[in-house]
């Protein structure tokens with residue numbers, strides 16, 4: 593399969609190269625005029641132009657991933673991530689994106705210094721994480737997302753996206769241990785965050801609290817790190 597797949601990637605690159613040039617042409621020359629263009633299928637920039645709501649097929653997803661990997665343009669990156677995220681809402685696409693090696697391509701974008709791109713990457717990973725098999729690939733990003741969530745601006749969209757991803761990565765007990773060092777920080781966010789942040793942190797803590805292996809960590813935080821006022825206000829709701 594490797595050989596055929598490599599050929600596929602090269603072909604996608606060629607199609608996409610042509611598409612990208614055309615995109616620049618369109619940006620510099622304004623709207624497309626009439627005339628016939630030979631295009632084997634929808635080009636990648638069509639796939640990200642927001643008007644394309646259909647479910648993409650494997651070939652189109654491949655182009656989109658290639659685009660994501662090769663572009664430096666933040667606007668195209670963001671649109672590609674949103675389109676991928678929307679497509680990742682469908683279970684067949686979750687498998688296809690994973691099989692095309694798409695998870696690391698999306699995952700690398702959480703390193704983006706652009707908060708908007710980082711948020712879209714987290715959202716796309718979150719949709720991909722609904723697939724339990726995909727979670728085995730997404731788990732490597734969990735420690736970083738944990739760190740980031742505490743470094744992000746309080747109540748920001750990117751922070752919420754990170755918390756959502758962590759929540760969905762803890763629906764099973766498999767990766768909860770990856771969060772064991774973050775429990776105190778989560779309680780801190782619960783204390784400081786606004787309503788949206790609090791709700792998301794509570795969902796996450798609730799998942800952790802159902803895992804006997806995590807209970808000790810949760811309890812030690814309650815006892816040693818938090819003001820009693822805070823404990824009575826929040827913990828008892830559990």
Ligand SMILES: *[C@@H]1O[C@H](CO)[C@@H](O)[C@H](O)[C@H]1NC(C)=O
Pocket residue numbers: 666667668670671706707708709
């Ligand atoms: C971040 O990405 C957004 C959306 O693509 C873009 O509009 C914005 O200019 C970028 N910001 C920076 C600082 O590059």
Ligand SMILES: *[C@@H]1O[C@H](CO)[C@@H](O)[C@H](O)[C@H]1NC(C)=O
Pocket residue numbers: 673674676677678679680681712715716719
């Ligand atoms: C993720 O999937 C939901 C549907 O389950 C969809 O509403 C959302 O827009 C998708 N996209 C992203 C980027 O999260």
Ligand SMILES: *[C@@H]1O[C@H](CO)[C@@H](O)[C@H](O)[C@H]1NC(C)=O
Pocket residue numbers: 718719722756759760763
């Ligand atoms: C995340 O998990 C919740 C609860 O299990 C689920 O309803 C949702 O569809 C999942 N996916 C996303 C993208 O939020």
Ligand SMILES: *[C@@H]1O[C@H](CO)[C@@H](O)[C@H](O)[C@H]1NC(C)=O
Pocket residue numbers: 762763764765795798799800802803
């Ligand atoms: C985590 O919470 C979700 C709902 O948000 C639930 O479906 C799931 O069973 C929970 N998982 C654990 C291990 O508690």
Ligand SMILES: *[C@@H]1O[C@H](CO)[C@@H](O)[C@H](O)[C@H]1NC(C)=O
Pocket residue numbers: 747748749786787788789
């Ligand atoms: C929390 O703060 C964010 C960012 O300021 C805002 O978008 C959101 O609506 C707030 N949520 C609540 C419940 O106040």
Ligand SMILES: CC(=O)N[C@H]1CO[C@H](CO)[C@@H](O)[C@@H]1O
Pocket residue numbers: 683684686687688722723724725726
């Ligand atoms: C839940 C889900 O979508 N599971 C999929 C995970 O990936 C395998 C292999 O691609 C699919 O067969 C499962 O349906």
